[in-house]
Amino acid sequence: MKKPTPYTVSARLYDLISFEWPVYGAGRSTAISLLDLAPGSHVLDMGCGTGLNFPLLQRQIGPRGSITGVDASAQMLAQARQRADSAGWSNVTLIEADATAVNPAALTPHQRFDAAIATYALSLMPTWQTALLTMISATRPGGQIAVVDMRTPTGAAAVWTPLARLACRLGRSDIEAHPWSDMPQRLARVRSASVRGGHIQIRVGSVGRDGDSVPERDAALDPPRQR
Ligand SMILES: C[S@@+](CC[C@H](N)C(=O)[O-])C[C@H]1O[C@@H](n2cnc3c(N)ncnc32)[C@H](O)[C@@H]1O
Known part of the structure; x- marks a missing residue:
């Protein structure tokens, strides 16, 4: 049995207690604006949780596009399913899997994604590098990868550091993980942004067209379960 x-x-309460407003919503909206996806795009949302990215993604991709959300928590995915169903989105596929152990080919059996995004999720994964490689492997050459995650605030905002650390501790994320740090060596044209006094870091990069920046993955292949 999985450890709680x-x-x-707390999946049912997540949207209420996650400081979406006024803190963390700013990171996802900045990242998705930078992605600027074309209508019809197919997007992987790694560690999608309750699907807080979905409304912003849907606005860009429209009904011809699709979202594939992956999460290790069946309870978070149940909330994401409810969000999709009550909005009438029939283009959302949800997969229960460990992002650090799933086979990228199993996420995208027909064609690779146009983009992959992970918001506030990689820093919970001790081997986030593997999840990032999976996102890159599952995305087509020329497609985009967006990572949004946390670090301690800087400058005048450093006074908020204890609060930022507490929020990360409560959410079980490692504020020192900096899971965007591998992106410049793995991706082309990495753009950076930060909001909320540097606490929230945003990176968006492109998958190399020749694929040579993406090392082969030796995945310990978990069979994904669709929700
Ligand atoms: C802080 S929540 C973020 C959820 C969502 N991305 C958002 O922006 O609101 C972190 C999510 O990562 C998921 N997660 C943690 N470790 C994971 C793993 N190894 N594989 C897949 N999902 C994971 C958790 O279940 C949780 O839903």
């Missing part, structure tokens, strides 16, 4: 985590026991 905040994402299994």
Whole structure:
């Protein structure tokens, strides 16, 4: 049996208690604006949680596009399914899987994604590098990868550091993980932004057209379960 985590026991409350407004929503909206996806795009949302990225993504991709959300928590995925169903989005596929152990080919059986995004998720994964490689492998050459995650605030905002650390501790994320740090060596044209006094870091890069920046992955292949 899986060990309980905040994402299994508090999934129903997540949207209320996650400081979406006024803190973390700013990171996802900045990243998705930078992605600027074409209508019809197919997007992987790694560690999608309750699907807080979905409304912003849907606005760009429209009904001809699709979202594939992957999360390790069945309870978070149940909330994401509810969000999709009540909005009438029939283009959302949800997969219960460990992002650090899933086979990228199993996420995208027909064609690779146009973009992959992970918001506030990689820093919960001790081997986030593997999840990032999976996102890159599952995305087509020329497609985009967006990572949004947390670090300690800087400058005048450093006074908020204890609060930022507490929020990360409660959410079980490692504020020192900096899971965007590998992106410049793995991706082309990495753009950076930061909001909320540097606490929220945003990176968006492109997958190399020749694919030579993406090392082969030796995945310990988990069979994904669709929700
Ligand atoms: C802080 S929440 C972020 C959810 C969503 N991306 C958002 O922006 O609101 C982190 C999510 O990562 C998921 N997660 C943590 N470790 C994971 C793993 N190894 N594989 C897949 N999902 C994971 C958790 O279940 C949780 O839903």
